[in-house]
Amino acid sequence: MAFSAGKRKHSCMQDGLQQSHFYEELNESTNLCSPTSSELLNAAKARKVQDNQTIIKQAELESPKGIEHTLLEGLEEGDQIVTKNAELEAPQQTKCKNALWHLLEENKIRTPHFNYPAPLAWADSRPDLCAALPYFKSHQGGTYHHEKLIFSLLLDGHGMKHDLVDDQVIISRTGGSCIGEDGFMVPNESQSIVKGPPSWYQNTIDHNMVVIPIIGNRHPAIQYHPKAKRYNVMDHFRVTDIWPERSHGFVTYKIRFEKLKLDEPSWWLPKTPSIIDTSVQPAVKTCGTCNKTSKQIFTIEWLCLNEACTKFWKNSDDKYAAEDLEYNPDFLKARVDPKKRPFIPCAILPDPDQNVIWAPQMPPSALRALRITQGSARKFRNETKGYYVSESEISGPRKELNCWNWKGFVCPRCGRCNPRSLWDSLKCSEECGFHVELQLERIRLQDILRATRRSESSIKLKLNLEPRLRWYDGPGKQGFQYSKWVLDNIGSVTHIRSNSEINKRPHGPDELFSRFQQGELKLQRLPLVSSVVRGELTRHFAANFGLPYKFIARVNTTPFSEAPACVLHAVARLNEIGRCLRVHEGTEKACGTVPEKPNECLILGYMETMQIGYHDDGEKELGDEIRTLSLGSGARMNIRLKAKYYFGYTPSGTIIPDDPIVPPGCEHEQERRQLKAMYPEGMASEAYRKAREKLHGFSQEPQDEKTLPPGRGARKPPVLFSMFLNHGDSVIMHEKALQKYCEHQVVPVGRLRFAVTTRHVIPDMLAPGERAGQDFDVESHIREFHEDSANISGLDKRS
Ligand SMILES: O=C(O)CCC(=O)C(=O)O
Numbered sequence: 146m147a148f149s150a151g152k153r154k155h156s157c158m159q160d161g162l163q164q165s166h167f168y169e170e171l172n173e174s175t176n177l178c179s180p181t182s183s184e185l186l187n188a189a190k191a192r193k194v195q196d197n198q199t200i201i202k203q204a205e206l207e208s209p210k211g212i213e214h215t216l217l218e219g220l221e222e223g224d225q226i227v228t229k230n231a232e233l234e235a236p237q238q239t240k241c242k243n244a245l246w247h248l249l250e251e252n253k254i255r256t257p258h259f260n261y262p263a264p265l266a267w268a269d270s271r272p273d274l275c276a277a278l279p280y281f282k283s284h285q286g287g288t289y290h291h292e293k294l295i296f297s298l299l300l301d302g303h304g305m306k307h308d309l310v311d312d313q314v315i316i317s318r319t320g321g322s323c324i325g326e327d328g329f330m331v332p333n334e335s336q337s338i339v340k341g342p343p344s345w346y347q348n349t350i351d352h353n354m355v356v357i358p359i360i361g362n363r364h365p366a367i368q369y370h371p372k373a374k375r376y377n378v379m380d381h382f383r384v385t386d387i388w389p390e391r392s393h394g395f396v397t398y399k400i401r402f403e404k405l406k407l408d409e410p411s412w413w414l415p416k417t418p419s420i421i422d423t424s425v426q427p428a429v430k431t432c433g434t435c436n437k438t439s440k441q442i443f444t445i446e447w448l449c450l451n452e453a454c455t456k457f458w459k460n461s462d463d464k465y466a467a468e469d470l471e472y473n474p475d476f477l478k479a480r481v482d483p484k485k486r487p488f489i490p491c492a493i494l495p496d497p498d499q500n501v502i503w504a505p506q507m508p509p510s511a512l513r514a515l516r517i518t519q520g521s522a523r524k525f526r527n528e529t530k531g532y533y534v535s536e537s538e539i540s541g542p543r544k545e546l547n548c549w550n551w552k553g554f555v556c557p558r559c560g561r562c563n564p565r566s567l568w569d570s571l572k573c574s575e576e577c578g579f580h581v582e583l584q585l586e587r588i589r590l591q592d593i594l595r596a597t598r599r600s601e602s603s604i605k606l607k608l609n610l611e612p613r614l615r616w617y618d619g620p621g622k623q624g625f626q627y628s629k630w631v632l633d634n635i636g637s638v639t640h641i642r643s644n645s646e647i648n649k650r651p652h653g654p655d656e657l658f659s660r661f662q663q664g665e666l667k668l669q670r671l672p673l674v675s676s677v678v679r680g681e682l683t684r685h686f687a688a689n690f691g692l693p694y695k696f697i698a699r700v701n702t703t704p705f706s707e708a709p710a711c712v713l714h715a716v717a718r719l720n721e722i723g724r725c726l727r728v729h730e731g732t733e734k735a736c737g738t739v740p741e742k743p744n745e746c747l748i749l750g751y752m753e754t755m756q757i758g759y760h761d762d763g764e765k766e767l768g769d770e771i772r773t774l775s776l777g778s779g780a781r782m783n784i785r786l787k788a789k790y791y792f793g794y795t796p797s798g799t800i801i802p803d804d805p806i807v808p809p810g811c812e813h814e815q816e817r818r819q820l821k822a823m824y825p826e827g828m829a830s831e832a833y834r835k836a837r838e839k840l841h842g843f844s845q846e847p848q849d850e851k852t853l854p855p856g857r858g859a860r861k862p863p864v865l866f867s868m869f870l871n872h873g874d875s876v877i878m879h880e881k882a883l884q885k886y887c888e889h890q891v892v893p894v895g896r897l898r899f900a901v902t903t904r905h906v907i908p909d910m911l912a913p914g915e916r917a918g919q920d921f922d923v924e925s926h927i928r929e930f931h932e933d934s935a936n937i938s939g940l941d942k943r944s
C-alpha cells in the first residue's frame with residue numbers, strides 16, 4: 146500500500162481553517178525518512194513473508210522520525226499489527242493505518258508536523274452536534290429526517306457485519322430494530338420500503354438529494370484515527386442504492402452512499418483519490434418471476450431484490466442465499482457521473498451567506514415537488530438555525546449575528562460544534578481560544594409591539610373558571626386592570642395588565658426593556674439538571690441576582706449590592722405591584738398574609754423560538770409568592786394540574802392513595818369527590834380502592850397485575866387556564882400549594898422577551914455561606930446610589 150501524497154489542498158476547507166495545510170505537511174514529512182526506516186521496512190517485509198503480520202516491537206516504536214512513513218509503506222490490506230499491549234486486526238486499510246497511528250501517538254513518537262487531516266466540523270456530544278449543525282437535529286435517533294427526507298445519519302459503533310466505510314463509498318443499514326450479537330447488529334424485526342427509514346431513504350434518492358453522514362469514534366473505520374473526535378462530520382454523499390437483504394430470517398434494508406466530490410481526498414481515509422471511471426457498473430438483471438430489475442450487488446450470483454417476490458434472496462437452486470455475501474467489486478467501484486448534479490440542501494459548514502439551509506432558498510416549485518409547505522419550511526428553518534462564521538468576518542454588526550439567532554456555531558478555528566451559551570458572544574469550549582463579542586442588533590420596542598398581536602385565548606380551557614376582573618388604580622389609562630384565577634384550597638394567580646401610559650413612565654417597562662439589552666445582565670444558557678440528554682442546555686438564557694436559587698438549571702448569583710440598577714428597578718417595581726395589590730384587596734394589614742420580601746431575582750432572556758417548558762417554582766426554600774414582570778415580546782403562560790393530581794395516578798400507574806385534594810378541573814372530578822365523601826378512610830377501604838381502579842381504567846386482572854392500559858401513562862393534562870402576557874404585564878402566583886399541584890409553561894411569540902421573577906428564598910434553609918446579603922434593601926439602595934429616586938418602581942404617575 147503506497148501512501149503517496151501530492152501537493153493538494155482540500156478545496157472545501159476555508160482559508161480560516163488551519164487544517165488546510167495537511168497535504169503540504171504530509172509531503173514534507175515524506176522527505177524525512179532516515180536510513181533506519183528503510184531497514185525497518187525491509188524487516189517488516191521479511192516478517193510479512195513469514196506470517197502475514199507486521200510485528201512492531203516497543204523498540205521499533207521508539208525509532209527515529211520517519212518511522213511512520215516507513216511502516217505505512219510496509220503495511221498492506223489484511224495485515225495485522227501486533228504489539229506488546231494490543232493486537233489489532235486490520236481487515237481494511239483505514240483501520241490498519243489508523244491503528245498504527247494510534248500506536249505511534251501512544252508511544253509519543255509522532256513527528257509534530259506530520260498531520261492527519263481533520264474533519265471540518267466535529268463535536269464531543271450529541272447536544273453540541275445538534276446545536277450547531279442545521280442538518281443534524283437528532284438527540285437520540287440514528288438519522289435526522291424532516292418531511293420524510295433524510296438529511297444526515299450517524300455511523301457509530303459496529304453496524305451490521307457487511308457494513309463498509311471506504312474513502313468514497315459507505316454501505317450501511319437503514320436503522321430498524323436490531324440486537325447486538327458478537328459485536329455486530331442483527332435485525333430482530335423486518336423492515337418495509339413503504340414506511341419508516343427505508344421509505345425516507347427511497348424518497349431522498351427519488352429527489353436526488355445528498356446527505357451528510359456523521360461518524361462517531363466508536364466506528365471501527367475511525368477508531369484509531371488520530372484526529373477523530375467523538376462525532377465527526379464526513380462529507381456530502383449521494384444516496385445511490387437501497388435494497389432489501391435477508392438476515393436472520395428478517396428483511397432488512399441496506400443503503401449505498403457515494404461521496405459527491407470524488408476528486409477530493411477524504412479526511413477519514415486519506416489516500417489519493419482514484420481516477421473516476423463511470424464505465425464500471427454492476428450487471429443488472431430482470432427477475433423471471435416478478436419482472437423487476439435488480440443490480441448484481443454480491444459476488445456470488447445475481448439475486449432478485451424485490452422483497453415481495455417469491456424468488457427474493459433465492460439462488461438458482463431456489464434456496465435462500467447465504468447471509469454473509471461479499472459485495473460485487475463492480476458494485477463498489479461504480480461511480481455516478483459527476484456531471485449529474487444532485488440537490489445539496491445545506492453546506493457542511495452552515496454559512497448564513499450561502500445555503501445555510503435548503504428550504505428558504507428553494508423556489509416554490511421545488512418545495513411543491515418535495516411536497517413541503519411554506520409554513521413547514523419556515524418552521525424547519527427556525528428549528529435548524531445555526532451558523533458558521535470566520536474570525537475575520539466578525540468585525541461589525543451583522544444581521545445573522547443578531548439576537549434571535551441563538552443556535553450554536555462551528556468554531557472557525559478548530560471545527561468544534563458549540564452551542565450558543567452566552568448572550569452576546571461566541572466562545573469555543575475547546576482550548577483553541579476562539580472568543581468573539583457579538584455586536585447584537587438592538588431590538589426596538591415599537592418593532593416588537595407591532596409584531597405582537599394581542600391574542601386572546603385560543604386555547605380550549607378545561608376549567609370554566611371566570612377570572613374575577615378588578616381594577617386597582619381606577620379604570621382607564623391611569624390604572625392597572627387585573628384578573629384573578631382562584632383554585633379553591635390550592636392558591637390563585639393574578640394577571641396584572643399594564644398599558645402604554647404606565648409602560649412609558651421613568652424606570653418603567655419601556656426603559657427596562659432597552660436597558661436589559663445593554664449587555665449588563667450577563668445572561669447564559671445553562672445545562673439542564675434533569676435532561677435525558679446529558680449536556681443539553683435550557684431553551685432560554687438566565688441570570689440570577691440576590692440570594693442563590695436552585696433552579697431547574699444551576700445558576701450562579703450576583704448579590705443585589707452588585708446588580709445593575711435596571712435589575713433593582715425591576716425588583717422594586719414587582720415589590721410595589723405586590724404591595725398595591727394587597728392594599729387593593731384589603732389584605733395588607735391582615736395578620737400573616739403579607740408575604741416575605743423577595744430577596745432573589747431570576748431574569749430569563751428569550752430569543753426567537755425560545756421558551757420555558759412546564760415546571761413549578763415549588764422548591765422547599767421558597768416563600769409563598771412568585772412575581773414575574775414581562776418585558777418585550779408577548780408570551781402565552783399556561784397553567785395546568787400536574788399529571789398525578791389531574792388523572793389521580795402517576796405516569797407509571799400508581800394510584801395516588803388518598804386523593805388528598807381533588808383539584809378543580811381534574812379528570813373525574815365529581816366521581817372522585819363522591820368517592821372521597823363515601824369512603825373517608827380512603828385506601829384503607831378495599832371498596833374505595835376498587836372503585837378508584839375502575840374509575841381510572843385499570844385492568845381488572847388478578848390483584849398484582851392491575852395495570853394501566855398501554856399509553857395512558859404518557860397522557861398529558863390539559864391546560865387549566867391560560868394568560869397572554871403583554872409587555873409590562875405582571876403575574877403573581879400565590880401560595881405554595883399552587884406550586885405543589887400545578888405547573889406552568891411560558892411560550893413567547895416574538896423576537897425578544899425578558900422575564901423578571903422575584904422570590905423570597907428562606908435564608909435559614911441555605912448554607913450559612915450562601916446567606917450574605919439577605920437583609921439587603923433594594924429600595925433604600927436605589928434611593929442612596931441612583932439618581933431620580935423619586936419614582937424607583939416606575940409606577941408613580943406623578944413623575
Ligand atoms: O418567562 C416567564 O414569564 C416565566 C418564568 C418562570 O416561570 C420562572 O422563572 O420560573
Ligand SMILES: [Fe+2]
Nearest residue numbers: 760761762889
Ligand atoms: Fe416558573
